[in-house]
Amino acid sequence: MDQWADDIFNVLIGAGVRQVAYVPDMGHKRLIERCNADERMTAVLLTTEEEGVALLAGAWLGGERGVLLMQSSGIGNCINMFSLTRSCEFPLLMLVTMRGQWREFNPWQKPMGQNAKKLLTTAGFNVEVASEPGAVAAAVAEAAEGVFKNNGRTAVLLHQKLMPEKTFGK
Amino acid sequence: MMDADEKRSETYPLRRRGVARALLRGRRGLLVVAGLGSCAWDITAAGDDPLNFPLWGAMGGAPAIGLGLALARPDRRVLVITGDGEMLMGLGSLATIAIQAPENLAVVVLDNERYGETGMQPTHTAHGADLPGVAKASGFPVTGQVDDQGGLDAALPVILEAPGPVFFTIKVRAEDLDFVLPPKEGVILKDRFRQALLAPGPAG
Numbered sequence: 001m002d003q004w005a006d007d008i009f010n011v012l013i014g015a016g017v018r019q020v021a022y023v024p025d026m027g028h029k030r031l032i033e034r035c036n037a038d039e040r041m042t043a044v045l046l047t048t049e050e051e052g053v054a055l056l057a058g059a060w061l062g063g064e065r066g067v068l069l070m071q072s073s074g075i076g077n078c079i080n081m082f083s084l085t086r087s088c089e090f091p092l093l094m095l096v097t098m099r100g101q102w103r104e105f106n107p108w109q110k111p112m113g114q115n116a117k118k119l120l121t122t123a124g125f126n127v128e129v130a131s132e133p134g135a136v137a138a139a140v141a142e143a144a145e146g147v148f149k150n151n152g153r154t155a156v157l158l159h160q161k162l163m164p165e166k167t168f169g170k
Numbered sequence: 171m172m173d174a175d176e177k178r179s180e181t182y183p184l185r186r187r188g189v190a191r192a193l194l195r196g197r198r199g200l201l202v203v204a205g206l207g208s209c210a211w212d213i214t215a216a217g218d219d220p221l222n223f224p225l226w227g228a229m230g231g232a233p234a235i236g237l238g239l240a241l242a243r244p245d246r247r248v249l250v251i252t253g254d255g256e257m258l259m260g261l262g263s264l265a266t267i268a269i270q271a272p273e274n275l276a277v278v279v280l281d282n283e284r285y286g287e288t289g290m291q292p293t294h295t296a297h298g299a300d301l302p303g304v305a306k307a308s309g310f311p312v313t314g315q316v317d318d319q320g321g322l323d324a325a326l327p328v329i330l331e332a333p334g335p336v337f338f339t340i341k342v343r344a345e346d347l348d349f350v351l352p353p354k355e356g357v358i359l360k361d362r363f364r365q366a367l368l369a370p371g372p373a374g
Contacts, residue, residue, distance in 0.1 A: 020242060042241050045269055047262030054231030055265075058203070058238025061223060061360065063368045066238070084228035084235075088356030 004162060005030035007137035008095065009038075012067055015144040017093075018042060019059045019066035021052030027097030027163040028069045050075035057090045058109040065148055068094045072113045072157070075120060082123045085153060092124075093147040094155040095140065102160035113160075128157045131159040179283040179344040183318050186280050186342040190216045192322060193251065193278065193329065197221075200330070201239055201367065205232040205252030207287040208347070209280055213251060213348040215350040220366035223359060224352040230259030232344050233277050239250050240275035240335075243367070247330065254281040254339075256293045260303055261360035267335050268309030276329045276336040277305070282344040290344060312336040 007036050008031055012020070020035040021044045022028060035043040046052050049070045056066040062082075070078075075096065099106070100113020117127050126146065130139040136158065143154040190212035194202065203223045204213045209232075210224035225232055257279045259264035267275065283296035295301060302313040312334055316325045325338055353359055 019238060042270070044237070044241075044266065046266055050231070051234040051260070051263050051266055054228060054234035054260075054267075055238040057231075058240075059242045060238075061235070062201075062239045062242025062368070063364070064238075064242035074320035079229055081228055084225070084231060084356075087227065088359065088360040105288050 002030045004133040004136040006034065008140050009034040011091055011141045011144060013038075013040060013135055015065065015141070015148060017065045017144070019044060019056060020069065021046055021055050021066060022069040023049055023071070023074055025069065025071045025097055026166065027071065028095070031069065044065050049077045051087060053078050053081040053092065053111060056092060057084055057088065060090050068092065070094065072096055072098050072100060072116045073109060075116055076112050079123060081118070081157055084113050086124045089151060090148045092149050092153045093144055094159060096155050097158045098160045099165060104160065105166055114156060124153055126152060126154040127157060128154060129157045129159065131161060133162060136162070172292060176283070176296045179296065179341070182341050182343040184316070184322060184340060185343045185345065186212050186282065187215050187347065189280060189322065189340055189342055192265070192326060193249065193307070199246060201248045203232050203236045203250045205235050205250075205256035206272060206289065207253060207256070208282075209251050209253050209256070209350060211347070211350045212280065213345065214352040216316045218352055220362040222352065223363050229256055229299075230263070232256055233260055233263040236275055236277065237263070237270060237272065240272040241270060242271065244274055248276070249329070250277045252277070252279055253286065254279055254283060254293045254301065258294055258299070264305050264308040264310065264337070267292060271309075271311070272335055275332040275334050275339050276338070277285070279318045279339045280342050281339045282342050283345045291344075293297055298340065302337060302338045310335050314338050316340040
């Protein structure tokens with residue numbers, strides 16, 4: 001089940017991504033480990049996702065490309081900071097692992113999870129969805145190209161089906 | 171009515187515009203990020219520069235922008251100048267910076283103990299919140315507080331040259347000052363910064 005995460009890692013390396021900002025997340029566990037283990041990447045552990053939006057604006061000012069990894073619950077934390085991204089037209093690539101959509105055990109994940117696409121669209125993002133393991137690499141590669149070559153803002157939503165089911169021991 | 175603690179900063183000797191001028195005098199390629207409000211006006215009053223990135227929003231984001239910039243350009247000194255209110259909204263970013271520990275980053279809070287843009291209401295620092303203490307406890311190796319001219323003179327070489335990350339609070343007088351506005355078009359601020367930093371040639 002780690003193959004799609006390895007695929008993302010390879011796409012990010014190929015796209016010249018060097019700063020990887022993240023809040024720890026089960027769905028991104030493998031990718032975060034790969035980024036932390038590779039000296040070409042600077043993996044930046046955040047206390048909240050909005051720090052990553054600001055961090056990657058700074059990275060771009062300095063000439064470096066980055067990616068922000070988060071769970072869908074992190075979208076809400078970023079909303080005001082997206083005004084930086086949008087007002088300055090900073091490129092921003094986000095990979096969002098979804099909660100609240102498939103066999104979700106925790107109902108408190110649903111408000112952000114079920115509204116992720118709507119909120120991101122309202123905030124000015126292109127939103128792409130990847131639901132099958134084999135489709136992830138192409139979706140991320142396309143998103144990265146649009147973000148860095150055409151100065152875009154794209155979020156790729158990684159469907160909850162890609163992650164192991166979380167059952168809280170029930 | 172404000173109590174005595176809340177009025178204390180009205181008599182602090184250092185004035186923010188003079189502090190900003192001192193930080194930026196002969197700036198030698200310094201990359202500067204300023205938090206929204208007074209700090210953006212302060213760095214502009216000291217002399218607008220393409221290597222200034224003054225914020226008009228994104229409250230709480232200035233230190234993290236400085237971190238991304240410092241990581242991308244380890245060959246350049248990065249100075250974040252922000253206010254106590256802006257810093258308080260992004261305290262977690264101090265812990266994030268401390269893990270990365272970029273030696274070329276300094277965060278300076280011009281602390282007038284007020285929310286200047288909203289009517290000079292007291293901030294948490296008026297009630298004793300200790301920002302250098304937070305930075306130190308978060309893992310910053312170099313921290314300090316400046317209260318007067320002698321302290322500023324001693325702190326300047328640390329802020330501008332010492333291996334960091336460096337965090338300083340500089341206590342400044344609560345005062346109403348003229349607006350000195352930088353360009354407010356974000357795309358212009360971004361593009362001129364990148365052009366000055368990244369484009370080859372004599373201007374780079």
